[in-house]
Every structure is written in C-alpha cells, then in structure tokens.
Amino acid sequence: MRLFLLYSLVGIFLVLLQSTFLRLLPLGPIVPDLVLVLCVYLGLHHPTVGAAVGSFVLGYSIDVVSSRLLGLNAFAMTLVFLSVYFSSRSIWLHHPVVSSLVVLFAALVKGVAMVLVWVIFLSMEGFWLGAAKYIIAEALVAAALAPFVFSLLRRGESYFKKLGAVA
Amino acid sequence: MFAFLRKNQVPLSCCFCLLLSFYILTAAARGQLKNEPLGAVLMWVMRPLQIAAQGTVHWITGLREDYDTLAGFRSENERLRKRVEHLEIERQKLLEAQATNHRLKQLLDFRGRLPGSAITASIIANSASSWFRSCLLDKGSADGVRKGMAVVTPLGVVGQVVAVTPRTAKVLLLTDANSGIDVLVQRTRARGIVSGSLENGTVLKYVKRSEDIQEGDRLITSGTDGVFPKGMMVGTVIKVSKQHLGLFQFIEVLPAVQSGRVEEVLVVAAERADKQPAPANFP
Numbered sequence: 001m002r003l004f005l006l007y008s009l010v011g012i013f014l015v016l017l018q019s020t021f022l023r024l025l026p027l028g029p030i031v032p033d034l035v036l037v038l039c040v041y042l043g044l045h046h047p048t049v050g051a052a053v054g055s056f057v058l059g060y061s062i063d064v065v066s067s068r069l070l071g072l073n074a075f076a077m078t079l080v081f082l083s084v085y086f087s088s089r090s091i092w093l094h095h096p097v098v099s100s101l102v103v104l105f106a107a108l109v110k111g112v113a114m115v116l117v118w119v120i121f122l123s124m125e126g127f128w129l130g131a132a133k134y135i136i137a138e139a140l141v142a143a144a145l146a147p148f149v150f151s152l153l154r155r156g157e158s159y160f161k162k163l164g165a166v167a
Numbered sequence: 168m169f170a171f172l173r174k175n176q177v178p179l180s181c182c183f184c185l186l187l188s189f190y191i192l193t194a195a196a197r198g199q200l201k202n203e204p205l206g207a208v209l210m211w212v213m214r215p216l217q218i219a220a221q222g223t224v225h226w227i228t229g230l231r232e233d234y235d236t237l238a239g240f241r242s243e244n245e246r247l248r249k250r251v252e253h254l255e256i257e258r259q260k261l262l263e264a265q266a267t268n269h270r271l272k273q274l275l276d277f278r279g280r281l282p283g284s285a286i287t288a289s290i291i292a293n294s295a296s297s298w299f300r301s302c303l304l305d306k307g308s309a310d311g312v313r314k315g316m317a318v319v320t321p322l323g324v325v326g327q328v329v330a331v332t333p334r335t336a337k338v339l340l341l342t343d344a345n346s347g348i349d350v351l352v353q354r355t356r357a358r359g360i361v362s363g364s365l366e367n368g369t370v371l372k373y374v375k376r377s378e379d380i381q382e383g384d385r386l387i388t389s390g391t392d393g394v395f396p397k398g399m400m401v402g403t404v405i406k407v408s409k410q411h412l413g414l415f416q417f418i419e420v421l422p423a424v425q426s427g428r429v430e431e432v433l434v435v436a437a438e439r440a441d442k443q444p445a446p447a448n449f450p
Contacts, residue, residue, distance in 0.1 A: 012216065020220040024227060049180040056184035057205075060191075064206045065213060071191030078188060082181040121196040 006160050007042065007054060010153065014038055015061045030134070033107065033142045035062060037149045039077050040106045043084030044091070044099075055081035069121055076113040080106045096147035103146035104139050111135030267430075274431055277321040281396060286311055286434040288318075288336070293427070300343035300363055301326075302426060306434065309333040315394060316434050323400035323423030324348060324388060325432050336434065340426050341401065342369050349392040350401050352378070353385040361386060361401050361420055369402060371418035380407050380418055396435060 014034045022031050035058050042051040059077030063070045084106055091098060115131050172179065194200040271287075278285045288306040306312050308331045318325040318338045326340040327348075339346050342363040350361050350371070357378040359371045374380060384404040390397025406419035 012212065015213065016216050016220050019217065020224045021227075024224065024231075047177055049176050052177055052180045052184060056188065057209075059188070060205060061209050061213070064209045065217070069192060070195040070200060070203070070206065071188040075185060075188035075192060078181055078184040082178065082185070085177055085181070117192060121192055 002160050002164050003046070003157065004050060006156060007038070007046075007051075010156070011035070011038060011054065011058050011061070015058070015065060018062070019065050027137075027141065030137045030141060032145055033110075033138055034145065034149060035059070035077065036080060036107060036110055036142055037103055037146050038153070039080050040084050040099075040103050040146070041150055041153050043081045043106075044088045044102065047085050047088060052078065052081055052085075069117075072114065072117055072121075075117055076110045079113045080110045083109045096150070099150045100143040100146045104143035107139030107142045108135065111139065270431055273321045274433060277319075278433055281319075281433065281435050284311070284436060287431060288312070288434055289431050290429060291335070294340075299345075300340040300426070301329075302338050302340060304328075304336040304338060304432065304434065305334070307332045307334040307336050312336045312434050313436065316436050317395045318432050318434050319395070319399060320424055320429055320432050323402070324395055325424050325426055325429060327394055328434060338432075341422050341424070342426065347372075348395060348401060349389045350386045351389045352380060352404075353387050354381075355379050355384070358389060359386075359418070367419060369420045369422050371404065371420050372415065374416045374418060376409055376414060376416055378416065380404060380416060382407060386420060 018031055018034055022034070025032070039055040039058060042054060055077045056074050059074035060071070062073040062077075067073055084102060087102065087105070091102065111131070111134070115135070118131070191200065191203070274287060278287070286306055288304040288310075290302045291305045292303040294301045302325075304312070304318070312328060312331050314328055314331055316328045318328060324341055326338045326343070326346060328336050329339045330337040340363070341348060341361065344363045347360045347362045349358070351358055352374075355378065357374055357380065359374040361369060361371050364370050371380075371386065382404050386401040386404065388395040388397055388399040388401055400423040402420040402422045404418055405421045408417045410417060
C-alpha cells in the first residue's frame with residue numbers, strides 16, 4: 001500500500017514535471033520522458049498487476065494532459081511495461097549502464113508504438129522523418145537520465161520501507 | 168484455468184490495458200468519447216497542481232527573461248562603452264591633427280616671412296644626457312640641412328645645427344652651456360651673448376655695467392653672427408644683478424622657446440647681416 005502511494009505520488013509528480021518544468025530545459029521541443037523511465041523501473045523491479053495498471057494510468061495521464069488523441073500514450077506505456085516485463089526475465093544485472101540500455105530499448109518500443117498508432121489514427125504528411133528524429137532524441141535523453149531516476153526511486157523506496165518498519 | 172490466469176496475471180492485465188487503450192483510441196478517433204470518467208478524475212487531481220506548477224514555471228521564466236534582458240543591457244552597455252572608447256580615440260586623433268595643423272600653418276606663415284630657404288623638420292629625440300641640451304631632427308643632409316644652420320620656430324630661436332647625418336641633424340639648444348647667440352636688447356639696443364649655463368639656466372653675458380637693462384626686456388637676434396636671421400625673439404630678461412666688482416652685469420634670461428614643448432621647427436640658413444633684407448616682423 002505504501003509503495004502504491006509512493007509510486008502514485010511519484011507518477012503525479014513526474015507528469016507535472018514533464019508538463020511544466022522540463023519544458024524549461026534547453027532541449028528544444030524534446031521533453032525528457034521521465035514517465036517512461038518510471039514505467040521501465042516498475043517493469044524491472046515491480047512486475048505486478050498494479051504496476052501494469054499504473055503504467056496504463058501514467059500513459060493515460062499524459063494523454064489527458066497533453067495528447068491530441070486519448071489512449072495514445074496509455075497504449076504505448078502499457079506496451080513498454082509489457083516488453084520490459086518480458087525482457088526483465090533475462091536481465092540479471094542491476095547496473096546503471098544496463099538500466100540505460102533497457103530504457104533506450106523501451107523508448108524505441110514506445111516510439112515505434114506511437115508511430116504505428118499515429119499512422120493508423122492520425123495520418124500526416126512527412127511524418128516519418130520527424131518521428132524518427134524525435135524517437136531517437138527522446139530515447140537518448142531518457143537513457144541518459146535513467147540511472148539518476150532509478151537511483152532516486154531506489155532510495156525513495158528504501159526510505160519508505162524503513163519508515164514502514166519504524167511504524 | 169485459474170492457475171493459468173494467476174500465473175499470467177501480469178501479461179494478461181497488460182493485454183487488457185492494451186485492449187482498453189485501443190478501445191479508447193478508437194473511440195476518441197471517432198469522436199465518441201464524450202464523458203470518460205478517468206480523464207475527469209485525473210484532471211481533477213492534476214489541475215490545482217498544474218496551476219501551482221505552471222505559476223512557478225511562469226515565475227522562473229520571468230526570472231530568466233529578466234536575466235536575459237539584464238544580460239542584453241550588459242552587452243549593450245559593453246558595446247556602447249567600446250564605441251565611446253573608439254570615439255574618444257578618434258576625437259583625440261582629430262584634436263591632435265587639428266593642433267598639428269594649426270602649428271604647421273603657423274610654421275608655414277612664418278617660413279614665408281623668413282629670408283632665404285627654410286626646411287621644416289620634426290624633433291624626434293631629446294638629449295639623453297643631463298650635461299647637454301640638445302635634440303635630434305628627422306631631416307639631415309639629404310634634405311638640405313647643413314651644420315651651422317639656425318633652428319627656429321615662430322616663437323623664437325631654438326638652437327643651432329651642430330652635426331648632420333643624411334637623415335638626421337643634431338641641434339645644440341640655446342639653453343646648452345656651449346651655445347652662444349649674439350643678441351640685442353630690443354628696448355635699448357645693448358648687445359650681449361645669450362648662452363646656457365649649468366648652474367644658472369640661460370644667461371645674458373658680456374653686457375656692460377653702464378647699460379640700462381631691466382626685467383622684462385626682450386632680447387632679439389642681432390643677425391651679425393651669420394647664423395640666425397635678424398630680429399628673432401630669443402628670450403626675456405627675468406633677473407638683473409650688478410656685483411660690486413666686475414665689468415659686466417649678471418642677467419638671467421627666460422628663453423622664448425621651451426624646447427621640451429616644441430614638435431616642429433624650421434631649419435634656416437641666414438645670410439650675413441650686411442646682405443640681409445630689413446628685419447621681418449617677427450613676434
């Protein structure tokens with residue numbers, strides 16, 4: 001329950017961060033996808049039904065806040081969670097480089113999923129070239145931030161566990 | 168069946184979420200999604216937080232814009248400061264050019280009034296020894312400067328050329344202890360020799376005790392030495408003293424030309440007094 005609360009708060013905070021403060025970063029139109037990093041973390045460390053639903057809700061939150069088409073990010077984030085869930089069975093190392101690589105892979109999965117859904121529901125001219133640029137840039141930024149976010153989440157989690165033990 | 172569901176609950180829940188999101192996507196794309204409760208709840212939760220966060224973002228953006236504006240002012244200030252410096256240098260050059268122009272014009276006028284030929288020269292160096300009072304000109308024998316020629320300015324006598332090279336000429340100044348210029352006291356026409364001295368500055372020598380010399384008397388060249396044109400200003404008497412014994416008076420002189428402040432001079436070859444025309448109207 002405590003972890004559910006923690007990740008709910010973190011999720012809300014990250015959605016807020018992504019829709020407000022991260023726009024201030026000098027990365028042009030690219031916004032670091034911290035929600036994606038959280039979904040990957042949940043897929044790696046908490047492969048539960050709650051986490052799967054949480055990924056869906058996180059994606060849906062982004063849709064509600066900023067997407068033109070409801071369900072687009074919800075679909076992509078759920079797919080990310082599922083792909084990380086399956087790949088986590090063969091990942092034994094917990095190293096910053098590994099986490100970066102998994103996030104990079106997840107970001108690419110998300111990008112491809114977004115593109116597919118986009119093409120089906122929102123066809124646009126000259127979309128592919130722009131999409132490829134965005135996918136690669138977003139994936140690299142997310143991968144770069146992954147070790148830091150992972151470390152923060154791990155610390156937060158251990159702090160909450162200690163708090164629970166004390167209580 | 169139950170075991171299968173339990174074993175694959177995560178992938179199955181993911182599939183359910185995927186199907187749900189696909190359904191939402193389809194409905195949203197068709198415009199059929201009018202009242203969806205989850206979005207409303209999420210917005211209800213997020214809205215106040217969004218407002219607060221956006222307010223902070225606006226504050227930070229404003230702060231950054233203020234900083235950018237300030238930085239812009241700073242760079243503009245820097246640019247204007249450099250411009251002012253540049254203009255100040257330009258102004259200085261123009262003022263210098265104006266002053267030089269004025270001096271050269273005076274020199275040119277003066278040159279026209281001088282008997283014989285005159286060469287315009289610039290002082291390029293002063294004496295390097297405290298025992299001698301001399302200066303170096305940028306014109307030499309190649310320009311027509313000869314040893315013994317007089318060096319003058321519109322204000323008066325500067326000195327005499329004592330050595331020449333093809334491109335330079337050394338001038339012994341009036342204030343040097345080794346110089347001697349035959350002069351007349353303009354008011355009384357009494358004669359004497361103006362020379363420098365190591366202990367008393369510039370002095371007027373060999374003036375008889377009986378001569379009437381007063382402070383403020385102007386001394387001019389006599390023209391009889393064959394070096395300086397007649398009637399040129401040499402200096403002004405600033406002190407007269409008659410000792411108990413001796414034939415001559417002791418007279419201190421303030422030279423008309425302060426050699427340290429002169430930049431351009433004329434080098435002239437004066438004719439003998441008996442061959443000279445009437446004295447020019449020198450200042």
